[in-house]
Amino acid sequence: MSDIEASMTSADATSPASQSSADREYGDASGTTFDDERERRRVEALAMIQEVEGRSRRNFADGGGNGAATFSGSSSLAVHSGEWGGSGPGPSPAVAASYADASDPPSDAFTSLRAFDMAGHGDYGGNGDAYAFERRRRRELIKLVMIAGLVLFAIIVASVTISGGRRGNEEGASGATKAVPDTTSLWSPTGDGMHHISQSDNGFETFTPGSIPPKTSTGSHESHLQATINTIIHKGITTDTSVFEDASSPQYQAAVWLSENPSVYAKSHPNEYQRYGLATFWLVTQSKLGTTDHTTDKRLEGYGALDETDVCDWKGVTCSDSGEVTDLSLADAGLKGTLPYELFSSTKDTLQSLDLSDNELTGTLSDAIGSMSKLSVLRLENNKLESNIPPKLFSLPKLMELNLANNWFEGPITTTSDGPYAPLKSIVLHDNWLTGDLRAVGKLGGQLEMLDVNSNSLSGTLPNSLFAMANLSYLRLSHNHLTGTISFELGRLTGLKFLSLDRNEFQGTIPSESVQLAQLEALLLYDNFLEGTLPIGIGYMSELQSLVVSNNSKMSGGIPDTLGNLKKLDRLVLSNCGLSGPIPAAISEAENLKEFSLDGNFLTGEIPRELGNLHELETLMLNDNKLGGEVPQELSQLKRLTKLHLEGNDEITGEISQDICRLVNEEALVDFTTDCDEVVCSCCTQKCV
Numbered sequence: 001m002s003d004i005e006a007s008m009t010s011a012d013a014t015s016p017a018s019q020s021s022a023d024r025e026y027g028d029a030s031g032t033t034f035d036d037e038r039e040r041r042r043v044e045a046l047a048m049i050q051e052v053e054g055r056s057r058r059n060f061a062d063g064g065g066n067g068a069a070t071f072s073g074s075s076s077l078a079v080h081s082g083e084w085g086g087s088g089p090g091p092s093p094a095v096a097a098s099y100a101d102a103s104d105p106p107s108d109a110f111t112s113l114r115a116f117d118m119a120g121h122g123d124y125g126g127n128g129d130a131y132a133f134e135r136r137r138r139r140e141l142i143k144l145v146m147i148a149g150l151v152l153f154a155i156i157v158a159s160v161t162i163s164g165g166r167r168g169n170e171e172g173a174s175g176a177t178k179a180v181p182d183t184t185s186l187w188s189p190t191g192d193g194m195h196h197i198s199q200s201d202n203g204f205e206t207f208t209p210g211s212i213p214p215k216t217s218t219g220s221h222e223s224h225l226q227a228t229i230n231t232i233i234h235k236g237i238t239t240d241t242s243v244f245e246d247a248s249s250p251q252y253q254a255a256v257w258l259s260e261n262p263s264v265y266a267k268s269h270p271n272e273y274q275r276y277g278l279a280t281f282w283l284v285t286q287s288k289l290g291t292t293d294h295t296t297d298k299r300l301e302g303y304g305a306l307d308e309t310d311v312c313d314w315k316g317v318t319c320s321d322s323g324e325v326t327d328l329s330l331a332d333a334g335l336k337g338t339l340p341y342e343l344f345s346s347t348k349d350t351l352q353s354l355d356l357s358d359n360e361l362t363g364t365l366s367d368a369i370g371s372m373s374k375l376s377v378l379r380l381e382n383n384k385l386e387s388n389i390p391p392k393l394f395s396l397p398k399l400m401e402l403n404l405a406n407n408w409f410e411g412p413i414t415t416t417s418d419g420p421y422a423p424l425k426s427i428v429l430h431d432n433w434l435t436g437d438l439r440a441v442g443k444l445g446g447q448l449e450m451l452d453v454n455s456n457s458l459s460g461t462l463p464n465s466l467f468a469m470a471n472l473s474y475l476r477l478s479h480n481h482l483t484g485t486i487s488f489e490l491g492r493l494t495g496l497k498f499l500s501l502d503r504n505e506f507q508g509t510i511p512s513e514s515v516q517l518a519q520l521e522a523l524l525l526y527d528n529f530l531e532g533t534l535p536i537g538i539g540y541m542s543e544l545q546s547l548v549v550s551n552n553s554k555m556s557g558g559i560p561d562t563l564g565n566l567k568k569l570d571r572l573v574l575s576n577c578g579l580s581g582p583i584p585a586a587i588s589e590a591e592n593l594k595e596f597s598l599d600g601n602f603l604t605g606e607i608p609r610e611l612g613n614l615h616e617l618e619t620l621m622l623n624d625n626k627l628g629g630e631v632p633q634e635l636s637q638l639k640r641l642t643k644l645h646l647e648g649n650d651e652i653t654g655e656i657s658q659d660i661c662r663l664v665n666e667e668a669l670v671d672f673t674t675d676c677d678e679v680v681c682s683c684c685t686q687k688c689v
Contacts, residue, residue, distance in 0.1 A: 049099070386409065409434060
């Protein structure tokens, strides 16, 4: 074996001891499997370059000569004396043909390497210009090294980007939170409506914008999106940063929309964070489209939302002259879903009125609502909101009207311990599942004019603080489990116009001080456990229009004549109250009566003929008493009468006049019953007893 063959064989050895430094550093390219094809090729290229350089140095030192060389790789080429010498360096056709027939043809780069390898083992001396050949060989080698360097650089950049993305995903999966960049210029406006970003090293440099196609170049889009998200977090509009790792979240979609529409400033600039909060609200509630699609361009057609118009032009949105959102009114707008935190956090310093009533909103009220410093009207009635009412709601410094009726709120009504309290004028919480007592409500009485907690599960007694609400005009506490007595201090509420304490468990008497309620229009005390008599003074409550005290079976006494003084009274219901004695004829002076019900008592005497003067009367219920005599013909004058019940009065006799039956035949009196054993009735419609 020649020296050249020995050195070639030594260089091609595959044992660990004979591997090159590149082989030892990167591994054997022919025996190791890499995930990335480019990595495999890079390793092979480095190994081949070092191998060529080693062989060239050895052969240059040996001075060339005739011989054959065996090449490592997928093919072997015999290079004979004279094939690489002669008049000029370069492979002969035979060599090129044998190379083309290789069983595993390499890439162009590897072809050049192997041709170079051949050049190093041919007849270096010969008749050619050795120095010119050496220069060409070195230039080719430099080109190959540069190409390999570029490939290596690209691979390193790709690896860093991929590993950075993986680290970001791993941090998101583990719940890690990126720190907010400490910068004074996260998002500052420029003349063309675009924004610059100044970030620290702990910002969102590796944030990936997800699957949303950018409207600008990728780099510009990502920069704007990062700036938008940084601003949102920096201002505390969104506190749960994990939402930005989900490309389908409403918060992420809203940030994308905001970053892709830098021209949507107009009046609302520089309050861009309010646009983000409203966009998030729109995407969560989905409006009338009722879709779960997370696209941002056709979500609310007809509402002007999320298109490229100013947020102040969106339906239901009202702004101040400076572009601040002051009013959001979308009652009966088909809204669904929850109320996002961002709606309240983004408008906490500007929103004055929020009306989202009569929709299908669900979930809980965010604690962020407790920071609404300018809010004066909050109407969320007729939805499906649930859980507790945030206590801070009752401490909002400007809140005057609160309506959460007909939802699924539960738990007690609680306030912050020491105040200050909201200057509320109206609290409407009826038809929920509230429990506990009314002591907290008593703290809010300074300016309260209306309190409605009907149809809940409240209990306990009426706090004395309730009767100190001098401005109270509407008090509805019905259909709860309230107990105790009705305090004589009720008379202090001289401005009261509506009082409903029905369907509770009150005991004791109706306080005589109630006659001081000179402006009272409705007094509803039915379905309790009251006792005693009807106060005579009720007849002097001249504004009274509705008096309902039915189903208080422990009461007694007669019907006061003074009730005839109530010229505005249109509803008098005293059923099942244990009343006795005659029906006073003076009642006929309450000329506007439409409903007069005395059934289920112990009344005696005859039916007053004067009742025929109640020309507005539509319902007359006298059944189940101890009335006697004949049915007065004057009742036929009641042309509006639709319901007349006389059954259950064993002492009533005679025949129903044809004038009364005419009302039946004319289909005016559609519900007429009496006792047919004692009364001859040819026109009774419902029953004969």
